[in-house]
Amino acid sequence: xxxxxxxxxxxxxxxxxxxxxxxxxxxxxxxxxxxxxxxxxxxxxxxxxxxxxxxxxxxxxxxxxxxxxxxxxxxxxxxxxxxxxxxxxxxxxxxxxxxxxxxxxxxxxxxxxxxxxxxxxxxxxxxxxxxxxxxxxxxxxxxxxxxxxxxxxxxxxxxxxxxxxxxxxxxxxxxxxxxxxxxxxxxxxxxxxxxxxxxxxxxxxxxxxxxxxxxxxxxxxxxxxxxxxxxxxxxxxxxxxxxxxxxxxxxxxxxxxxxxxxxxxxxxxxxxxxxxxxxxxxxxxxxxxxxxxxxxxxxxxxxxxxxxxxxxxxxxxxxxxxxxxxxxxxxxxxxxxxxxxxxxxxxxxxxxxxxxxxxxxxxxxxxxxxxxxxxxxxxxxxxxxxxxxxxxxxxxxxxxxxxxxxxxxxxxxxxxxxxxxxxxxxxxxxxxxxxxxxxxxxxxxxxxxxxxxxxxxxxxxxxxx
Numbered sequence: 001x002x003x004x005x006x007x008x009x010x011x012x013x014x015x016x017x018x019x020x021x022x023x024x025x026x027x028x029x030x031x032x033x034x035x036x037x038x039x040x041x042x043x044x045x046x047x048x049x050x051x052x053x054x055x056x057x058x059x060x061x062x063x064x065x066x067x068x069x070x071x072x073x074x075x076x077x078x079x080x081x082x083x084x085x086x087x088x089x090x091x092x093x094x095x096x097x098x099x100x101x102x103x104x105x106x107x108x109x110x111x112x113x114x115x116x117x118x119x120x121x122x123x124x125x126x127x128x129x130x131x132x133x134x135x136x137x138x139x140x141x142x143x144x145x146x147x148x149x150x151x152x153x154x155x156x157x158x159x160x161x162x163x164x165x166x167x168x169x170x171x172x173x174x175x176x177x178x179x180x181x182x183x184x185x186x187x188x189x190x191x192x193x194x195x196x197x198x199x200x201x202x203x204x205x206x207x208x209x210x211x212x213x214x215x216x217x218x219x220x221x222x223x224x225x226x227x228x229x230x231x232x233x234x235x236x237x238x239x240x241x242x243x244x245x246x247x248x249x250x251x252x253x254x255x256x257x258x259x260x261x262x263x264x265x266x267x268x269x270x271x272x273x274x275x276x277x278x279x280x281x282x283x284x285x286x287x288x289x290x291x292x293x294x295x296x297x298x299x300x301x302x303x304x305x306x307x308x309x310x311x312x313x314x315x316x317x318x319x320x321x322x323x324x325x326x327x328x329x330x331x332x333x334x335x336x337x338x339x340x341x342x343x344x345x346x347x348x349x350x351x352x353x354x355x356x357x358x359x360x361x362x363x364x365x366x367x368x369x370x371x372x373x374x375x376x377x378x379x380x381x382x383x384x385x386x387x388x389x390x391x392x393x394x395x396x397x398x399x400x401x402x403x404x405x406x407x408x409x410x411x412x413x414x415x416x417x418x419x420x421x422x423x424x425x426x427x428x429x430x431x432x433x434x435x436x437x438x439x440x441x442x443x444x445x446x447x448x449x450x451x452x453x454x455x456x457x458x459x460x461x462x463x464x465x
Contacts, residue, residue: 038181053069
């Protein structure tokens with residue numbers, strides 16, 4: 001018998017390690033609730049995890065098998081399960097964070113001590129770390145060069161789903177509740193989990209929005225994005241299946257539509273770029289990628305940080321994004337850039353504060369992607385936004401939400417205000433604001449002044465001030 005250890009691959013289709021395990025002998029599917037991993041989890045993500053596991057458990061049970069689940073240290077639990085079920089070999093798919101690599105090293109050592117064979121596979125990425133490098137063999141720190149090579153590389157086809165005859169005849173335990181794992185029920189609404197839900201989202205995207213993705217992705221009031229981020233993060237759908245479906249859409253598209261589809265392919269490449277960067281630089285979860293001559297003199301202001309988190313900054317597009325995050329455990333990507341710029345440049349607060357809040361609130365939190373994007377916005381990351389280029393939250397709102405539809409969805413205090421008033425909120429007098437929307441706050445800072453202060457802060461860090 002062989003164990004397939006499910007981690008961030010909560011699916012049976014297009015699963016490289018599971019397909020390899022099925023080639024010879026029966027498979028015992030296992031998931032370990034690892035306390036070292038759960039300490040960095042949050043209610044939205046644990047709720048989605050449990051729903052995805054429930055879907056996977058149902059898949060196995062329909063085929064006369066089940067998902068074996070246990071709480072504990074994988075380095076202790078997996079050899080015990082292997083001994084109990086007379087397992088010859090253990091298979092899993094790689095994860096790329098520093099925490100995952102340390103865990104897997106301990107598991108390998110424990111399996112070696114128990115004389116249990118094991119093999120790990122690259123599955124979550126099309127091109128694993130070390131396969132896309134500079135001509136000198138170094139990992140890329142600039143996306144454009146990485147992205148061009150990624151797009152040119154041939155992609156593997158999806159791996160076949162395991163035959164049900166290969167699955168072990170087990171019942172599979174009942175899953176723990178979210179409270180059993182020490183978490184409260186999430187306040188936000190969580191998307192449906194599992195492979196079928198992911199495929200429904202993929203089909204909906206490929207049958208419409210993907211053709212206009214290059215433009216449509218920028219407008220938060222529109223349904224122009226795939227909403228697949230949590231599915232790719234938890235592996236409820238495989239990257240090869242997603243790409244195959246995208247290529248099918250591209251073949252059926254005209255020239256203009258292919259520009260939109262290629263823009264989405266480039267977004268997938270961006271995700272792999274950040275995974276490669278984190279693989280070679282695991283310290284980036286707490287440290288800046290970019291070195292400055294002096295430390296960045298981030299401000300420390302609990303009241304402004306609280307206003308940002310609660311969506312009461314008086315900057316409508318910022319507040320809409322933060323409230324969407326609270327209500328849906330999700331935020332539109334354009335708005336993520338706006339709120340990140342606002343925190344790090346207008347409020348001049350450390351990007352780590354924002355990263356930690358996103359990690360707590362987002363259902364699709366991905367360590368590599370979130371860290372890469374936060375450090376990009378903060379001008380501390382690889383290939384980052386120049387420190388002197390600061391988003392104006394008012395013009396961003398006017399450009400990408402001109403009718404204020406997105407803003408009004410999440411900031412009902414502005415329901416009766418016209419778009420022109422909303423997009424000039426920072427310029428109005430107190431009397432005008434009171435008349436237009438008495439329950440919505442005035443801006444907590446003046447953008448122009450803070451922009452200059454932020455530039456001076458970075459120039460001091462560069463040794464120029």
